[in-house]
Amino acid sequence: MFGSWIQSHRQQIIGCLQELLRIPSVGEESCDPNKPFGEETDRALQYMLNLGVSHGCKVRNVDGYAGHIEIGDSDEYVAVLAHLDVVPAGTGWTYPPFGAEIHEGKIFARGAIDDKGPAMAAFYGLLAVKASGLPLRKKVRLILGIDEETDWRCMDHYFRKEPLPWGGFTPDADFPLIYAEKGILHFALSKPRDSVHGINLYPVEIIGGDRPNMVPDSCRATLIVSxxxxxxxxxxxxxxxxxxxxxxxxxxxxxxxxxxxxEGKSAHGSLPELGVNAITLMGKILSQFPSAESAFFEFLSSADPEGSFLGIQCSDEITGKLSCNLGLLEVNENSVRMVFDVRYPIDRTGEELVQLVQQTVRQFSFQLDVLNDKKPLYVPKDSPVVTTLQRVYEKLAHQSSVPLAIGGGTYARAIPNAVAFGPLFPGMEDLAHQKDECIDIEHLIQITNLYANAIYELAK
Ligand SMILES: [Zn+2]
Structure with missing residues (x-):
């Protein structure tokens, strides 16, 4: 239905995406109240909003935090949520990470697949629907955030100023679609440490892990041994x-x-059972030696990926078992601090789990600080958003589909009644946050067509 319009705009889609990818929009902290995430993320947002204006769309920049490009007029709207900020390029690239060079039919750049390519596909999908002149019962907004890779302050701010959508999707994960995501709870347990002298073995310092959401592959201890x-x-x-x-x-x-x-083995924090936790191994080793802290070392050694050691193991029918990753450990002469990443089933709340943890670890008198609690996402399989997107996918990708439930978190949970819909097809390698991130041009055109159809079917 929109395919020929999209094919005839192929060069524009590619050219605009290259221009957008050449803006190195790595988020940063900024003192400028109008550009809260720095100069470059602001440039990327301005670039997209100007593009919207030049194609006759209504746009709004919400205080430099986020913006939208809109078509149609009615009260209700369908939201398509994408982001324009990117993670730093890192090293080891074959082509310049902000060059957007084309090689063998692929555009190489940081952000090509996460999430500027899909954002541009959604934009041209929106334009294709607009150009068709077909009547829409709901407005459509492409909402563009610029703080997805950090703290999602863009969306918090946006929805303080703008009404919530009827529903929608985010092109920032996998096809066919993700209808359930576990809750994500990050918390720290800490306490002061009494320095103990005159014993056989004393760890002056223990450091393990880099980030809460990675299984630590290394843990280092400095030991004084009599x-x-x-x-x-x-x-x-x-x-x-x-x-x-x-x-x-x-x-x-x-x-x-x-x-x-x-040494342990790294894995993503949402799948701790696939890794080997080096902090747990260090706990196992240290608990072999008599010490005043053996109860604590045994606690570390008992850290299992299902969270039984914290008394929070549970599961539900849709998202499965709770997972728990002990991601960081910092012990020095004065204090002990651990950070955990827990992915919990959709029928639980972060508050419930915090209470259970506090009861279970009472003997250690830890202080518990919640660092982040992202509620689970669940849009029922028979809801209009899910059935419509599933139908569009099956028709255009010529594949039957089973909606996915995951432990990871997608941008979809920033808005109600929304699911993740693409851009990766089943079996595609995920190059997000990797060196040589790229998007295949045929893939880009194919998802533009999918997004045009999805937008139309949800809004008609
Ligand atoms: Zn993303």
């Missing part, structure tokens, strides 16, 4: 690690000071 205990320490360590297949390195840092590094 000189008469060193032989026992070394043989016990070697025997225990050999028995349990733990790979470690031990190096002397001074007469009685050792650096012990333990």
């Amino acid at each position: 000189s008469q205990y060193i032989p026992v320490f070394q043989t016990t360590l070697e025997r225990f690690c050999n028995e349990h297949g733990i790979s470690y390195t031990l190096s002397e840092q001074g007469e009685t000071k050792f650096a012990l590094t333990v």
Whole structure:
């Protein structure tokens, strides 16, 4: 229905996307109240809004936090939510990360697939619907956020100023569509640490993990070992690690000071069962030695990916089991701090889980701080949004489809009654946040057509 219009605008779609990708819109903190996420994210937003104006759409910039491009006129609206900020380029690129060069039919740039390519596809999808002149019962808004990769303050601010949509989708994950997402709870447990002297083995410092949402693949401890205990320490360590297949390195840092590094295996924090947690391994090792803190080390060693050690294991029929990742550990002479990433089923709340954790770890008198609690997302399979998008997908991608339930979080949960819809087809490699991120031009054109049809079917 919109295919020939889109084919005849192919060069424009590619050209505009290249221009957008050349803006290095990595979010940053800024003192300018009109550009809260820095100069470059603002440029990307301005670029899209100007493009909307030049095609006769209504646009609004909401205080530099987010904006929208709109077609149609009625009270209710369908939202398509995309973002224009990107993560830093990182290293190891074959082509310049903000060059948007085309090689072998693909546009290479940071943001090509996450999420500027899909944003541009949704924009041209919107224009295709507008150009068709077909009547719409609802307005359609392409809402563009510029703080998705950091804190989602863009959407918080936007919906303080703008009404909520009837429903919609976000082109920022996978096809066919994601109708259920677990809740995501990040919290810290901390307490002061009494320094203990005159014992056989004392960890001065233990550091593990980089980010709460990654399974730590390394944990490092600096240990003071009393000189008469060193032989026992070394043989016990070697025997225990050999028995349990733990790979470690031990190096002397001074007469009685050792650096012990333990290696695990990294995995995404939403799938901790696929990794091996190096902090847990360090806990297992340290609890082999008598110490005043053995209860704490045993606690670390019991950290399981289902959260039983915190008393929060549970599951539901739709999203499955709760997952728990002990992502960060920082122990120094004065304090202990751990950060957890918990993905919880849609029938639970973050508050409930916090209470259970507090009860379970009472003996340690930890302080619990909630760092972030993103509510679960659930749009029933028989709702109009889900059935409509499923129909569009099946018709245009010529594939039967099963809506997905996941433990990850997509941008869809920023708005009610919305689901993630593309851009990746099943089996496609996900290059988001990787070097050599790119979008295949045929894929770009195909999703533009899918988004045009989705917009029309939801709004007609
Ligand atoms: Zn994204």
